[in-house]
Amino acid sequence: xxxxxxxxxxxxxxxxxxxxxxxxxxxxxxxxxxxxxxxxxxxxxxxxxxxxxxxxxxxxxxxxxxxxxxxxxxxxxxxxxxxxxxxxxxxxxxxxxxxxxxxxxxxxxxxxxxxxxxxxxxxxxxxxxxxxxxxxxxxxxxxxxxxxxxxxxxxxxxxxxxxxxxxxxxxxxxxxxxxxxxxxxxxxxxxxxxxxxxxxxxxxxxxxxxxxxxxxxxxxxxxxxxxxxxxxxxxxxxxxxxxxxxxxxxxxxxxxxxxxxxxxxxxxxxxxxxxxxxxxxxxxxxxxxxxxxxxxxxxxxxxxxxxxxxxxxxxxxxxxxxxxxxxxxxxxxxxxxxxxxxxxxxxxxxxxxxxxxxxxxxxxxxxxxxxxxxxxxxxxxxxxxx
Amino acid sequence: xxxxxxxxxxxxxxxxxxxxxxxxxxxxxxxxxxxxxxxxxxxxxxxxxxxxxxxxxxxxxxxxxxxxxxxxxxxxxxxxxxxxxxxxxxxxxxxxxxxxxxxxxxxxxxxxxxxxxxxxxxxxxxxxxxxxxxxx
Numbered sequence: 001x002x003x004x005x006x007x008x009x010x011x012x013x014x015x016x017x018x019x020x021x022x023x024x025x026x027x028x029x030x031x032x033x034x035x036x037x038x039x040x041x042x043x044x045x046x047x048x049x050x051x052x053x054x055x056x057x058x059x060x061x062x063x064x065x066x067x068x069x070x071x072x073x074x075x076x077x078x079x080x081x082x083x084x085x086x087x088x089x090x091x092x093x094x095x096x097x098x099x100x101x102x103x104x105x106x107x108x109x110x111x112x113x114x115x116x117x118x119x120x121x122x123x124x125x126x127x128x129x130x131x132x133x134x135x136x137x138x139x140x141x142x143x144x145x146x147x148x149x150x151x152x153x154x155x156x157x158x159x160x161x162x163x164x165x166x167x168x169x170x171x172x173x174x175x176x177x178x179x180x181x182x183x184x185x186x187x188x189x190x191x192x193x194x195x196x197x198x199x200x201x202x203x204x205x206x207x208x209x210x211x212x213x214x215x216x217x218x219x220x221x222x223x224x225x226x227x228x229x230x231x232x233x234x235x236x237x238x239x240x241x242x243x244x245x246x247x248x249x250x251x252x253x254x255x256x257x258x259x260x261x262x263x264x265x266x267x268x269x270x271x272x273x274x275x276x277x278x279x280x281x282x283x284x285x286x287x288x289x290x291x292x293x294x295x296x297x298x299x300x301x302x303x304x305x306x307x308x309x310x311x312x313x314x315x316x317x318x319x320x321x322x323x324x325x326x327x328x329x330x331x332x333x334x335x336x337x338x339x340x341x342x343x344x345x346x347x348x349x350x351x352x353x354x355x356x357x358x359x360x361x362x363x364x365x366x367x368x369x370x371x372x373x374x375x376x377x378x379x380x381x382x383x384x385x386x
Numbered sequence: 387x388x389x390x391x392x393x394x395x396x397x398x399x400x401x402x403x404x405x406x407x408x409x410x411x412x413x414x415x416x417x418x419x420x421x422x423x424x425x426x427x428x429x430x431x432x433x434x435x436x437x438x439x440x441x442x443x444x445x446x447x448x449x450x451x452x453x454x455x456x457x458x459x460x461x462x463x464x465x466x467x468x469x470x471x472x473x474x475x476x477x478x479x480x481x482x483x484x485x486x487x488x489x490x491x492x493x494x495x496x497x498x499x500x501x502x503x504x505x506x507x508x509x510x511x512x513x514x515x516x517x518x519x520x521x522x
Contacts, residue, residue, distance in 0.1 A: 128396055129427045136395045136513060137487040139473045140461025147455035148475055148485075155453070155497035201456035201470075249475045249485040 004269040007097030008226035008233040011041025011219035017332035021213030029113035033215035050108030078105040085371020089340035090378035094239035096220035113215025114335030145248040147200035150288035163306030164287040170314040175330025177357040182332030214334025238381040240265025270381035274298035279365040281342040416440040426482035447503035
């Protein structure tokens with residue numbers, strides 16, 4: 001038997017992403033997200049004895065667990081800040097399960113939220129060594145980093161603009177079935193993506209997530225307690241994580257990026273292979289991120305995601321259902337909470353609450369998170385059965 | 387030239403020798419005395435073998451282009467006024483990779499293009515940009 005953390009998700013709460021928030025604070029959005037998750041689980045806040053939070057750039061950069069505990073009015077007996085960028089949400093779920101399993105607590109709320117006020121972009125004051133060795137050369141921000149990664153893939157493997165655009169196309173198509181998605185009522189064709197403005201060549205606007213305000217929370221408990229709750233529990237079946245670098249210039253070779261460990265490790269813990277996955281809930285801040293993940297799952301060969309996306313369908317009744325909530329490319333990215341959307345969609349699908357986007361016979365979902373530039377990666381396998 | 391100043395490197399006690407040499411139009415990096423690997427960016431130890439015995443040495447200033455991007459929307463307002471411009475990742479002949487500004491026309495950019503260092507003044511400071519090998 002493979003050793004792995006055990007636990008179950010029994011509650012989810014998610015705010016509808018909005019482009020800009022007005023009159024909101026990040027702490028307030030955290031509280032709203034937790035309220036929704038508690039209501040979904042049928043729990044009161046007094047039943048929460050663990051809290052995992054993320055760093056909040058610009059608001060509460062330090063002492064986050066204490067600040068959030070006080071704000072919510074809870075007194076957790078296990079708490080921590082998880083700082084893995086877009087992998088934070090997925091990283092929280094297995095850490096919660098691990099803490100529960102060793103007896104530190106029983107029911108953990110994992111929460112991430114972010115305000116987004118027009119004209120007010122919170123920035124870290126110092127991000128050395130990137131600030132010292134990237135920014136002075138004209139390379140600020142994630143767009144250029146992911147453009148460099150995409151260019152390398154195109155040069156090494158001959159992947160085409162259209163291959164990457166197809167990833168965004170399916171996300172936007174799937175978003176048309178999710179009323180919460182920021183692009184719910186905004187259909188696009190492949191050509192619209194290929195002709196959208198160049199941001200950092202070869203990356204175009206519609207291959208990049210829309211920054212939003214929002215929040216999301218999930219409640220993780222023991223497998224034992226999960227049996228007593230009102231909603232169908234969703235079980236953690238496996239987890240994998242790997243961190244390799246921070247700056248894109250220091251990344252390992254494109255066929256050795258950290259997802260090549262974390263995804264197979266999560267599948268291994270769950271005792272399944274890539275073809276057994278019924279929902280691919282893959283972190284998609286940029287199209288290029290999905291490309292390298294598809295090549296790490298065992299469903300298409302290294303360098304060949306282009307052929308794979310050309311020859312398959314990716315909606316809820318497609319060959320490989322992928323980001324059926326619209327992905328972040330269609331749903332919007334409320335900062336760190338964006339990564340939570342992949343977990344929440346997996347729970348919705350495994351419960352059978354997907355409505356007109358419900359996948360038939362869904363047993364296993366692969367959920368991933370990615371921070372910095374394919375630097376911090378976490379993968380989870382979630383399942384409907386213990 | 388713009389009134390908004392370009393963001394300058396945030397130099398640390400460990401990286402200061404690197405920038406001091408750049409100011410003299412010399413490209414020095416640390417080499418590990420124990421495992422002989424070259425180190426970039428400057429560190430207090432060798433990230434390969436964890437030795438603390440590093441020696442600053444002059445490098446060839448040559449490398450090959452690993453990837454590039456033409457920036458149309460810059461992450462900083464000073465750089466926005468220069469768009470479009472090229473940045474890239476250069477794998478140095480000595481081994482390490484770095485991110486740099488490329489003084490190469492878009493149509494000349496290609497994978498593994500041989501490049502060499504070109505010291506350029508920005509604000510009051512010299513920076514190690516790269517150009518096509520053999521170009522003026």
